[in-house]
Amino acid sequence: MKRILRTAGRIIILLVFTAFLWLAAHLIVQGFGVIWPILLTPFVEQILTLWLVFGLLFLTMFIFSKSARKRHHAIWDSLTATIKQMSSGNFTAAASRKMEKIERDHPVTKLADELSTLAAELSEMEKLKQEFISNVSHEIQTPLTSLKGYAHLLKKPDLSYEERGRYLHIIETETERLSKISENLLKLTALERQTEPIQKKPFRIDKQLRRTILTCEPEWSAKQIEFLIDLQESYVYGDEALLSQVWMNLIHNAVKFTGEGGRISVKITDLPEAAAIEIADNGIGMEPEQAERVFERFYKADKARNAGGSGLGLSIAKKIAELHGGSIEVESKRGEGTLFRVILPADPHETNS
Incomplete structure (x- = not known):
């Protein structure tokens, strides 16, 4: 129903515009008739009015098409720039690109806005990935530093039996901690991918x-x-x-x-x-x-x-x-x-x- 009403509205606007052009052409031809009354017979007046209407329609279409071309080029340039930024991994800049107000009714606008939304989501995922990598690195680096330090201390020849046992206990604890981190990461990945079916x-x-x-x-x-x-x-x-x-x-x-x-x-x-x-x-x-x-x-x-x-x-x-x-x-x-x-x-x- 909305599409029928929209089409009917466009037809009415086109008819009204054509009638306006016909009136304008008729007035222009009548103006020439005042100057050269002998040359303009009723038949010639009708022919000139018709051709003048066609001429005004063509001129109007040319002006609108030129404006539309500029508008379309701007839309596609913006869309292409967004895709290029996304392909280069610059999701933040791609997400910040929004279509201009003059382009809101263009069919491609929705696609461009969806791309900007996708870029924003990818940007957020990239931040989460970087934060995740940073956290993993930190969690692994801490026990590794302890392991390296106490392994170096074990090289000392003058260590007492008690000190050596304490250092070995710390190394064992840190190794278990590393193992637990690895186990939990694998477990969380398996749960998220659901590689192992749940036995309910x-x-x-x-x-x-x-x-x-x-x-x-x-x-x-x-x-x-x-x-x-x-x-x-x-x-x-x-x-x-x-x-x-x-x-x-x-x-x-x-x-x-x-x-x-x-x-x-x-x-x-x-x-x-x-x-x-x-x-x-x-x-x-x-x-x-x-x-x-x-x-x-x-x-x-x-x-x-x-x-x-x-x-x-x-x-x-x-x-x-x-x-x-x-x-x-x-x-x-x-x-x-x-x-x-x-x-x-x-x-x-x-x-x-």
Whole structure:
């Protein structure tokens, strides 16, 4: 309907314009008739008016086509410049190019705007890639520097047995840290590419959480942390092995950032067709701007959270939750603790008790 109305409108405008040209041509010919009344018979007057209308139409078309050519050239030049900048890797400059207002109605404008949007997205991806490479380099360089330094110290002939053992222990620890970084990077890459299929099945999430808490007992017992558990029987539908990594990471972080004699609570809440698992502590907490970035790769909120770890655990946990059609969110306040809430789809075949 819109296309029909638009076409009808153009036809009406063309007819009105032609009528205007005919009137203008008729007035011009009549003006000549006043000067040379003998030469202009009614027939000649009609012929001259007709040819003058054609002449005015041609002149109008020529003026508009010349203007349109300049406009088209400007559009294609802008589009070509954007493509050249993108091909050379200059995504930031390509993203900043926008079509002029005079070109807004041109069909190619939409393509040019889409290219600018694509360039902006590629520019953001390039920044993320550079940041990722920088973070990886930093995380790997730190243990490598330690390994090099302590390996050099081991060359000293006058080292005592205790010093040699301590240096070897540090080298072993840093080697394990490098191995963990590599393992987590490979794991996150595999999850993002989904090269390994997720083996989903219904299982008791409350039992899995209890097992994870017991596995971490040496850590929280050493700090005399109190665990408050509210785990009623509850089913979810997912990959048990992958979800185990989520709970291990969240509970490990809660223990790490909770002080001596602190408190950690683990709770399951049944939602419509889903289960919400909350793991909360009364540890050091985070600022709001830090909590917003806590799921980014290699992000560490502050120096206190730099002790150990690679900054990949929460990124992996978030990706696993998303692959299950769920989500993970965080609430935190500096000095008051942190709460992680994981929402997972319930088992479609079982009813939560």
